[in-house]
Amino acid sequence: MSGLESAPAAVTPDDNVQWTTVGGVRVPVELITPPWPDPYLDIEDYDPDADLMVLNMGPQHPSTHGVLRVKLFLDGEICVKCVPYLGYLHRGVEKLCEKLSYVQITPIVDKNDYVSPMMNELAINMAFEKLIEAEVPRRSQYIRTICAEIQRVGSHLLWLGTFGLDMGGAIGGGGSIFMHTFRERELLLDLFEDLTGCRFHYNTHTVGGNRHDIPAGWAAKATKVLAELNARCFEYEQFVRENEIFRARTVGVGVVDPVLAMELGISGPILRASGVDVDLRRDQPYAAYGEIDINVPTETAGDCFARYLVRVAEMRESIRIATELLKGIPEGPIGSLKPVKLAGAVKAKHGKAVYAAIESPRGELGTFVVGNTERRQAAIPYRCKIRSPSMHALQLLPYLCPGNNLSDIIVALGSLDPIMGEVDR
Amino acid sequence: MTWPIDAEKLCTERFGLELCETEGAGVDRTQLIELATALKNELEFGFFVYVVSVHYPAVEPIEADEEKGTEAAPGIPDRTVVHYRLRRLATDDRPTECFAFFTVVPTGESCPSVSSIWAGADWQEREQFDLVGTVFADHPDLRRIMMPEDWPGHPLRRDYAIDTQHFPWR
Secondary structure (H helix, E strand, O other): OOOOOOOOOOOOOOOOOOEEEEOOEEEEHHHOOOOOOOOOOOHHHOOOOOOEEEEEEOOOOHHHOOOOEEEEEEEOOEEEEEEEEOOOOOOOHHHHHOOOOHHHHHHHHOOOOOOOHHHHHHHHHHHHHHHHOOOOOHHHHHHHHHHHHHHHHHHHHHHHHHHHHHOOOOOOOOOHHHHHHHHHHHHHHHHHHHHHOOOOOOOOEEOOEEOOOOOOOHHHHHHHHHHHHHHHHHHHHHHHHOOHHHHHHHOOOOOOOHHHHHHOOOOOHHHHHOOOOOOHHHHOOOOOHHHOOOOOOOOOOOOHHHHHHHHHHHHHHHHHHHHHHHHOOOOOOOEOOOOOOOOOOOOOOOOOEEEEEEEEOOEEEEEEEEOOOOHHHOOOOOEEEEEOHHHHHHOOHHHHOOOOEHHHHHHHHHHHOOOHHHHHO | OOOOHHHHHHHHHHOOOOEEOOOEEEOOHHHHHHHHHHHHHOOOOOEEEEEEEEEEOOEOOEOOEOOOOEOOEOOEOOEEEEEEEEEEOOEOOEOOEEEEEEEEEEOOOEEEOOOOOOOOHHHHHHHHHHHHOOEEEOOOOOOOOOOOOOOOOOOOOOOOOOOOOOOOOO
16 A cells, blocks of 8 residues: 555545536535525424423533534434534634734734644735735745645544544544544654744744745655555545444434535535535645646535545545655745845735635635735734634534434534634634 | 626626726625625525625815815715625636625615525624624624624724723623
């Protein structure tokens, strides 16, 4: 099992799936199940004889992946209505962005999506570069792309481990898959430590390029780690795919309707597991993605198991992309602007609004920035908004939960992979 | 950035709107729902990206002063500009395309909600109501989403006093 074959396009054969077109997009027929549950169901209208119980899951609940509070109305074990409450981790990042300069914002947004911090830096710096019309050198584009792909692998590894814990350690007993994935994630964090000096909050992207160049021998080390990881991915598939408990907990649980998901603005692995072939890396290439072929793994079942399959296939695809890019990193500068020392070195003198989006491990992560027209404030954005994929994914909960029992809700919530730092900002 | 040709045609010919280079079509609040419905049903913009409100404080009118050489400028009232962006997902015969439009909402008036057209606008509009204070009419559940329910003011307004201490106990 050596060699880096590309990920299979679909793991289950497509022959038996009926397709239809909704809004120009091809979706599997059997996943479309309107009418959708009413998220604003008046609980008084429900069966008056039922003995409903209100259960507050969270904000300090181990399976809500952070501080999410979900208020569940249960009829026996079956959920009738679900109301999510956010804001327990709201730190006012967008307000901070209005007080800090373009250069100072990068380390702040690192803390949004703390599982793949470099994605935030990439998204926000791409928007700033669009605003001030700065070019990014090719070498920097390559470093950004390689880092983004390795971050994607790390993020999915963390998801797989915690997903195993969500199911009560169903995979391999106890928390063993968690131990395996965290061992591998450690290798990736070591790579980033060599590159930037930090393990979590890197502060390595800046407007117009990168701060840190690749150290000597890093590319060879990274290639070796990724090859090792690729072999381990096959191991995870064998570990989990035929595991009877894992299948019983995930197959057919939390089926996401692709039409509803598109309306809610959900992208990434959740939409791809529901049969929609969409990926911003391929459809709207940014950084160095235009120079490489990308296979987008999709699934047609739309359940938690399909989302697991898509994420593992994506990990292998990311490893392949990163390995291929590592072979041909071009020489040259890593930043187009002069090394930025002063906080006010980057300036935008117009009030235009721009938006730049990337494909983060959870979907479309975008940044909307308005420049400041006031001359004295030219180094500070007027308004900054981070469009986080996790917040859109959580909007599924009121549609997904009714009709499921409590243990399935926990698995469905885990399979959405929400990061609360990004939801609440 | 260039906008999709069919969306540009819809805006200019049917609605008589002008398109900006980066912000898209500027639409009046009364036409907003009509435009949004046409974009979704006729032009297949099924993927909702964002709604963002940006607050602009009032600008005082400037009187002409010949000694200083300043020219007269009319005042602009306190307002929020609400930006929307939609995406048309890529298929085999077309790339993915974005379309954006915006509307100006004077403070004290409300903006029509698009959450009945795209369900994804629901929480986004709640967030903009919470942080910027834009009121979305006909929204099914317009509550605060990030800040506590009894929080005074809207933090992302430009006139929000940032140095005021707010105690979590009251």
